[in-house]
Amino acid sequence: MKKAAVISLAVLIASLNFKDLFTYLEFYLNRDYIAGNLCINLNDPAAMCYGSCFLKKSLKANQEQEQKYPFAKKEERSNTVYLPIARSALCSFSSAQNHTQITGHPGSLYSFTYLTDIFHPPSLG
Template sequence: MKQLLIILTTLMFLKPILPVLEYAVNYDYIVNNLCENKSKPELNCNGKCHLTKQLAKASESSSENSSEKKIAFEQTEIVFFQEIPSIEMRQIYFLNKTSIGNNYSNLYFHLNDCAFFHPPAFIS
């Protein structure tokens, strides 16, 4: 089973190269019989016209297959939706000055305030 899968994968990758291999193997036959520019030897076509036609056919068939795959993918698209629960965030402010011990009081109460710091207008 594994060997069959390897062979099929190799053939799938070699399919676009098959027209070039066919051109290389049957070069003499293509140049003498299938070339469209036999009457114009100054073009030095040597059957390349036939090769370009074969490559165009191969690319058309591969593009048709790829468009069919895209359509099938769009038809089987699965959408999943889950509502996210809302998260409430509240601001915590320390409204009372806390005293720690007898001799200390929290002098940094103003840091929790929402007022913006404004620098003095004039520095002497």
């Protein structure tokens, strides 16, 4: 039951985001029918749009609906700021750190002895 609800909500959200894709897909699958029956310029053979006028009309209707209901499409925006730090500032910061041991925790629980050993694979010769 829960799995079906999750899948249906996922399909609903995907359909809102891919509305233009579905419009293009529907147009290209039914292009002959649209060009023969639904084309706006059907009485004007000089236009020769082959139904692209109907596609433009459908896309414009989709855009108007998105503007009417803007909550359907949300964009995440993040501002990332990179601050250059001089190397001398890093060196002075690391040397100025206070190296005090936390009381109540022995130093043997957290060891860095594995950093001094370098793994060398066995030689084949």
